[in-house]
Amino acid sequence: MTIKEIQEEIISDFSMMGNWEDKYEYIIHLGKELPLIDEAHKTPDNLIKGCQSRVWLHTELNDGKLYFTADSDAVITKGLVSLMIYVLSGHTPKDIAAADIFFIEAIGLSSHLSPTRSNGLLSMLKQMKLYAIAYQAKINQQ
Numbered sequence: 001m002t003i004k005e006i007q008e009e010i011i012s013d014f015s016m017m018g019n020w021e022d023k024y025e026y027i028i029h030l031g032k033e034l035p036l037i038d039e040a041h042k043t044p045d046n047l048i049k050g051c052q053s054r055v056w057l058h059t060e061l062n063d064g065k066l067y068f069t070a071d072s073d074a075v076i077t078k079g080l081v082s083l084m085i086y087v088l089s090g091h092t093p094k095d096i097a098a099a100d101i102f103f104i105e106a107i108g109l110s111s112h113l114s115p116t117r118s119n120g121l122l123s124m125l126k127q128m129k130l131y132a133i134a135y136q137a138k139i140n141q142q
Contacts, residue, residue: 003095006087007103014107023107024076031078034085037069050123052116053077057124059131064139065090066132077120084124088132093139096132101125 001009017023037046041058048055053074060067068089072078087103088096104110104125110118 003087003091003099007101007106010083010087010103011106020112023112027079027083028075029079030082030086031072031075031080034071034078034082035069037071041069042071048120048123048127050126051077051120053120055081055120055124057081057127057131059128059135061093061135064092066093066096066135068128068131076117080117080121081124084121084128088128093132093134093136097129097136099129 013026014023017026037056037058042056046056046058048057051072053072055070055072055077057068057070060069066089068085070078070081070085072081087101088099091099104121110121113121
């Protein structure tokens, strides 16, 4: 699936949930299913700046596609990073860098998060896109 199709699927899934309590439970559930980052990658360099909680994000390029792993010390934040990984992992750096991330607004997530969590989510997205841009530049130099 494309990044756009994955976002549309998330929007559809969230639209079937009645209230925000159900949506938060779903986000927490996603966080519990997140494959954990290798402990060796839980370094200060992999901490996302701008998050109130500690969030580690590791990126690997494999067969021309970026794969993200992450962890957080907060359950909601872990679910949020899990959503971002679901949308962006397994795509080319070029596609990730160019992606229009619209599901966050479409499901009403930003208006239901505290300002610090909302800033943290944007920091996650920014870091993932920066990794994509850096890997794309590296690919272009080869």
